[in-house]
Amino acid sequence: MAENPPFDEMYNPDGSVREPYRALAQWLEEQPDKALTLMQSDAEAIFRKLGITFAVYGSAEGTEKVIPFDVIPRIIAAQEWRRLSKGIEQRVKALNAFLYDIYHRQEILKAGRIPDKLILQNEAFCPEMMGLEPARGIYAHIIGVDIVRVGPDAFYVLEDNLRTPSGVSYMLEDREAMMILAPDLFQRQKVAPVENYPENLRRTLESVAPANASASPNIVVLTPGIYNSAYFEHSFLADQMGATLCEGPDLFVDGGKVYMRTTTGPERVDVIYRRIDDDYLDPLTFNPGSMLGVPGLFDAYRAGNVTLVNAPGTGIADDKAVYTYVPEIIEFYLGEKALLQNVPTYNCTDEEQRNWVLSNIGDLVVKEVHGSGGYGMMVGPTSTKAMHAEFRKKIEARPDNYIVQPTLALSTCPTYVNAGIAPRHVDLRPYVLIGDEVRITPGGLTRVALKKGSLVVNSSQGGGTKDTWVLED
């Protein structure tokens, strides 16, 4: 564990309030006793009533939970955000250029900047995508970049999510709830709006419609169905965009084109914002056992008659093993230095690094290369000796299956918990849309580890969310 106390985003070490939090601090002071307790229970009622739930895998079917929402917003100054968003834009442009290259001439491999084996033998590499020309050359249209902060000016990218990043509905509903709960707080400062995300999403999707689509392209959201953990988000986004929410059986392919079954017969579909994993998209091309997908979809895609958002095979760019090369990737394609730093990452296939990792495992974070959602990871300082031993064995058995990073002292934000207001660790997931232009929603989703001292913010592991404010000048 880091020796210094973690960076707190609201209070300086001397107890004074940091500039962006001034108005909030004042407001908190004015609140009568129990006001926050009331707000907290109101918030819960609002979320439950709206049905904003997620399903917990592994528990009984139909179990739905409301992600805990913390009523104290997280605040980012205008100038901090400008820096961040520049870095994010640089990163997503480079990652899309990388994807185009990997599925075409593979210059970066030829130049020896990334080992061939790391890409070509990677499970996330999708050979079916070779030579395919996606609309506007874009592969990842919707990206969530996970960022952590460890100091006033120290931001790190923890990971890039280029498959189907979720959580954007929480960003929107958190704002909605916050405006109901504390409207007066919004009057005291200018907070950048997030509400236009659905409109921007629609514009992004329209901008990547196939060339032969009609002037107003038919957009659908493809969901695995109501038992998926993120179903609420799928229906929410479809609703907000005015798109049709489809399941696999609602679509079919005929003559290389995709149609949906409507009350009046087949209707052509141009853009599919799919929230189904690559493997399940098309039983004819990918997993033949998939009941969720649409037979023949990939051929229609290859023929340029439909756009899939995101493209299949984008996982190669957010693979945890490829992650360490992102600064390299930015330099190679853009000729620029990376504006946002990666978290230093140890490579366990290198003997010297591995030995160091094995003897210091108690201080480190170990992540499975293909794991997500906080599953299959170990945070050294908060794990038992037995866990350390278990992960030592795992790393020795399959060194290429793990990446190891120092335990970062994630910044903290004041959070309302049973004991009152106390600092809790947070991260940040800004959402980026890439189509005719790059659109980044100010702020994003702040996830907060509600357990004291915990660094794991995932909702599946007891994390909550906060409304995230980017202040305007």
Next chain:
Amino acid sequence: MTMLGRTAQNLFWLSRYVERAENMARLLEVGYRMSLTSRREGGASEHLVSMMQAAEVDEAFASKDRVADVDTVANFMMFDPDNFSSVYSCLLAARTNARSVRTAITSDMWESINSAWLEFSQIKPRDVRGAKLLGLLEWVKDIGHQFRGALLGTILRDDGFAFLQAGNFIERADNTARILDMKYYVLLPRAKMVGGDLDIQQWTLILRAASAHRSYRHVYHDRYKAHNIADFLILRPEMPRSLIFCAKYIEDNLATLSQFYGQKQSCDEAASQLRSMVDGTDMDTIFTYGLHEFLTEFIARNNRVSDTLSESYNFY
């Protein structure tokens, strides 16, 4: 915006299940009241069983190998997941359908059915025995009222509305026909025009099950009479649960649909065949035809409307 065939199907069944939940509560209330007032040995159980016959769940109950008493029957009708028509099953199915079409219904409708389900799923069967049962049954009826209120007050009058309404009234027509059929023999004309105590009790049951025991007086200004009761529930156009009201409403809604889509469908014909059974006729004609035969035919034609509707609009 064009509508998926599956969306139309989900809307149709969403409404059917909400209506069915309410009808089950209504039937159970009648069975419960009758069983309380029965003086005869075994009479309570008989009332409960004939109520389950009307709901067409008597066989499912029999397979459970339990004695029919107020507790077992109430539990079966309210909470049993094996009973596909229990209030539990209906509300769950309604909510599942609603969840699938979140984007096609208003948030008021969603909140109404979602909070009904969440509250219902918190209830423990052992807490609602005896006197508390009636309160719970009232609450289930309120769920239906609330949902319809949210629907009528907020949803666009487009194809989605027509599918919802068709589901609601096809289910209601089916329910009213079944209630009548359960006790059709006490409604048959007899030499003695004045009913005995037992008859009056049975008639009250029928009227109550259709929430019609008070409105009857407004229409007929008369004592309960078998002929009037049959007339009220079959042929009175102002009675919102009567067969003619439902049949006309179904036909109108399907006409709205075919206008909306600009094409007549086979379900329009089926709906007109349903309506023609109750339109321009009187009770004497129906009694001559045979009340039971008439009701059986009506239920079959009503099912046919549901089936052809599924085909006409690509439910799958």
